[in-house]
Amino acid sequence: MNAKRIAVLTTLLASALLFSACSSKGNSVKLQGAGASFPAPLYQKWFKTYSGAHPNVQVDYQSVGSGSGVKSFMDKTVDFAASDAAMKPEDMAKVDGGVQLLPMTAGSIVLAYNLKDVPNLRLSREAYGGIFSGKVTKWSDPLIAKANPGIKLPDQPINVIVRADGSGTTYVFTKHLSAISPAFQTAVGVNNMPNWPVGTRSKGNEGVTASILTTPGAIGYVEYGYAHSQNLPVATLENKSGNYVAATTESAEAALASAQMPVDFIAWVSDPEGKDAYPIVTFTWMILYKKYDNKEKLDALKGLVDYSLTDGQKESEALGYVPLPPEVASKAKAAVDNL
Amino acid sequence: MAAWHPGQIWQPPSSVQRWIDLIFRRLCVAFAAITIALIAFLVLEIGVKALPAFREHGLAFLYTRTWDPNTARYGILPEIWGTLYTSLLALFFGSVFGIAAAVFLSEGYLGETVFKILKAFNLHFHPFWGHLPDRFEVLLKNLIELLAAVPSVVYGLWGLFVVIPLIRPGCNWLHEQFGWFPLFSTDLSGPGILPAVFVLSIMILPTITAVSRDALVSVPPRLRMAAYGLGATRWETILGVLLPTASRGIFGGVVLAFGRALGETMALAMLVGNANRLTVSLFSPANTLAALLANSFPEAGAKEIPVLMYAALVLLAITFVVNIFGALVLERAAAKSEAK
Numbered sequence: 001m002n003a004k005r006i007a008v009l010t011t012l013l014a015s016a017l018l019f020s021a022c023s024s025k026g027n028s029v030k031l032q033g034a035g036a037s038f039p040a041p042l043y044q045k046w047f048k049t050y051s052g053a054h055p056n057v058q059v060d061y062q063s064v065g066s067g068s069g070v071k072s073f074m075d076k077t078v079d080f081a082a083s084d085a086a087m088k089p090e091d092m093a094k095v096d097g098g099v100q101l102l103p104m105t106a107g108s109i110v111l112a113y114n115l116k117d118v119p120n121l122r123l124s125r126e127a128y129g130g131i132f133s134g135k136v137t138k139w140s141d142p143l144i145a146k147a148n149p150g151i152k153l154p155d156q157p158i159n160v161i162v163r164a165d166g167s168g169t170t171y172v173f174t175k176h177l178s179a180i181s182p183a184f185q186t187a188v189g190v191n192n193m194p195n196w197p198v199g200t201r202s203k204g205n206e207g208v209t210a211s212i213l214t215t216p217g218a219i220g221y222v223e224y225g226y227a228h229s230q231n232l233p234v235a236t237l238e239n240k241s242g243n244y245v246a247a248t249t250e251s252a253e254a255a256l257a258s259a260q261m262p263v264d265f266i267a268w269v270s271d272p273e274g275k276d277a278y279p280i281v282t283f284t285w286m287i288l289y290k291k292y293d294n295k296e297k298l299d300a301l302k303g304l305v306d307y308s309l310t311d312g313q314k315e316s317e318a319l320g321y322v323p324l325p326p327e328v329a330s331k332a333k334a335a336v337d338n339l
Numbered sequence: 340m341a342a343w344h345p346g347q348i349w350q351p352p353s354s355v356q357r358w359i360d361l362i363f364r365r366l367c368v369a370f371a372a373i374t375i376a377l378i379a380f381l382v383l384e385i386g387v388k389a390l391p392a393f394r395e396h397g398l399a400f401l402y403t404r405t406w407d408p409n410t411a412r413y414g415i416l417p418e419i420w421g422t423l424y425t426s427l428l429a430l431f432f433g434s435v436f437g438i439a440a441a442v443f444l445s446e447g448y449l450g451e452t453v454f455k456i457l458k459a460f461n462l463h464f465h466p467f468w469g470h471l472p473d474r475f476e477v478l479l480k481n482l483i484e485l486l487a488a489v490p491s492v493v494y495g496l497w498g499l500f501v502v503i504p505l506i507r508p509g510c511n512w513l514h515e516q517f518g519w520f521p522l523f524s525t526d527l528s529g530p531g532i533l534p535a536v537f538v539l540s541i542m543i544l545p546t547i548t549a550v551s552r553d554a555l556v557s558v559p560p561r562l563r564m565a566a567y568g569l570g571a572t573r574w575e576t577i578l579g580v581l582l583p584t585a586s587r588g589i590f591g592g593v594v595l596a597f598g599r600a601l602g603e604t605m606a607l608a609m610l611v612g613n614a615n616r617l618t619v620s621l622f623s624p625a626n627t628l629a630a631l632l633a634n635s636f637p638e639a640g641a642k643e644i645p646v647l648m649y650a651a652l653v654l655l656a657i658t659f660v661v662n663i664f665g666a667l668v669l670e671r672a673a674a675k676s677e678a679k
Contacts, residue, residue, distance in 0.1 A: 064637060065637045065638050066638065067637065067638035067639065067640065068637050068638065157526065157528070159528035159529060161529070164608065164613035164630075164634040165634040165635070165637060165638060166634075166635060166637065166638025166639065167638065188409075189409040189410075190409070191408050191409045192638055193408055193634075193635060193638065194407070194408070194409055195405060195406060195407035195408075195409065195410075195615065196614075199614065200528065200529055200530050200531070200612035200613070200614055200624040201612060201613035201614055201624070201634075202530070202609075202613070203608055203609065203613075203633075203634060207609065210499055210500070211499075211529050211530065214499060214500060214503060214504060214529060215503075215528055215529035217528070218528070218529065
């Protein structure tokens with residue numbers, strides 16, 4: 001009898017505790033997001049900082065890839081999505097109530113390589129266009145040698161490494177290659193998983209990075225942060241005005257400055273102007289609904305995006321991203337306030 | 340409840356027992372039915388989703404080579420070839436080493452060696468050291484079975500960072516010296532067929548070894564004794580009596596391993612190079628159906644999903660055919676051995 005009484009008491013106590021725990025979190029808001037893996041480290045950092053300052057807001061972001069993110073967004077299983085490839089107009093039309101895209105941050109895509117005796121490789125537009133179309137196959141090719149006077153390039157085959165899985169990074173990179181090389185555009189074209197004429201394929205930015213690290217004579221495209229964290233050598237690329245530019249925050253900012261931001265915020269910097277501009281740069285977007293039924297959710301989301309577009313921008317450089325140009329950030333902020 | 344009288348084992352089952360019996364029987368039938376229904380549902384679901392792609396691409400899907408979402412041309416011949424090529428090669432290596440390991444284990448070679456060493460120290464009947472031969476045997480058996488417990492992503496990473504750099508110089512030497520030979524016609528840059536086969540054969544080894552060992556151990560001892568009695572050497576006994584008698588079980592293990600090799604995804608996606616190429620060269624990158632599915636699914640658009648479902652259906656069909664073929668061969672082998 002006594003044991004039973006204790007059991008009843010414990011149950012009561014436990015349920016009381018549970019109940020009080022629930023009620024204290026009564027006005028907490030949970031935001032669900034999914035999408036691009038490229039800005040994920042930065043997003044995680046922002047969301048964590050924001051939740052730290054606002055304990056009633058919980059943000060859960062899953063980096064499942066741009067395509068999956070947009071898919072979940074259209075199925076309305078998430079509160080926001082993120083994508084490197086923006087969103088197709090026909091997909092946007094399918095979301096009733098409307099869609100708001102917001103540029104959140106930007107990044108460069110670099111060509112990392114593995115050549116022991118060449119610390120500073122320079123690649124002309126023709127050279128790297130040729131490498132990824134399968135026309136330039138040896139490191140000693142005159143097209144590469146011309147831009148690297150005085151450097152002894154090995155007579156070794158070029159092992160091109162591309163992404164095996166569909167990816168926003170690939171989309172941006174093929175968009176750039178198509179812009180600079182009409183031959184590439186007709187032979188391969190813009191896609192997040194195109195039919196590459198050359199190369200071995202690895203999964204994910206980290207897979208490509210690992211393959212470059214372990215394969216002598218390799219070259220591949222990855223997000224700046226991945227090459228940076230592994231100390232992989234990165235090629236200096238020729239830009240539209242014929243200058244050779246290394247991937248730095250300044251050169252990426254110079255590239256973004258040339259972008260014309262349209263009303264829907266979908267701006268591509270496929271081949272930036274400017275003599276100091278690094279050629280392969282892209283914005284990455286957060287995708288929101290124009291209407292939210294839940295007022296609390298909307299307010300939390302607004303606060304989150306506001307923070308990310310203002311104080312959050314200061315975090316981006318340390319993680320290998322490029323802060324948004326101030327006028328783009330303020331335009332985006334204005335768009336959020338209108339939701 | 341009826342009282343239990345000692346000695347009365349003849350008492351009829353009580354109604355409770357009968358109920359339990361009935362419920363148990365019904366449950367078994369239900370679970371069996373659920374398993375069958377699940378498979379039927381799976382095939383149906385994949386089939387229905389693949390239907391649009393089947394209408395559009397037809398059978399050409401199976402024998403064309405391009406996979407290009409931009410022009411919406413899809414063909415999976417390189418993937419079908421890559422799947423079968425890597426699996427068969429891995430099966431060959433896995434079987435040779437797996438069956439050899441099974442013979443080694445079932446013949447007690449290791450135990451014998453340990454016993455001889457102990458005998459040299461006159462410890463072979465020692466209460467502790469005397470058990471060592473048996474313990475070593477069990478240890479080796481468990482170690483091989485442990486290979487099956489290693490997650491495939493670990494195998495993939497190991498292949499990427501250890502196997503490829505290890506075999507690259509040898510492979511490139513082979514390519515330089517014997518480049519005219521189709522198997523060596525390209526150089527090994529990184530991921531490719533050979534590293535994939537190498538790792539895959541290790542992955543299927545425990546399946547083959549465990550099943551083959553069980554088959555070899557269950558060969559009646561009198562057969563072995565009779566062979567020795569007729570003057571056969573140990574070698575002749577193994578090849579002429581033990582392996583043929585156990586062949587049915589061994590073959591079962593090989594079929595099981597083949598199924599695993601066909602469906603293996605993660606390690607292959609990391610090691611095979613995922614390039615859409617139709618090649619016999621061991622050092623060239625290639626692709627498999629499972630790797631293609633794993634790589635393409637997360638970002639597939641609405642138009643691509645039916646095509647991927649179609650590819651999944653093809654993979655399912657290949658596995659199905661392999662299993663049926665295996666079952667038929669087993670049945671025929673059994674019929675033959677009974678006819679003897």
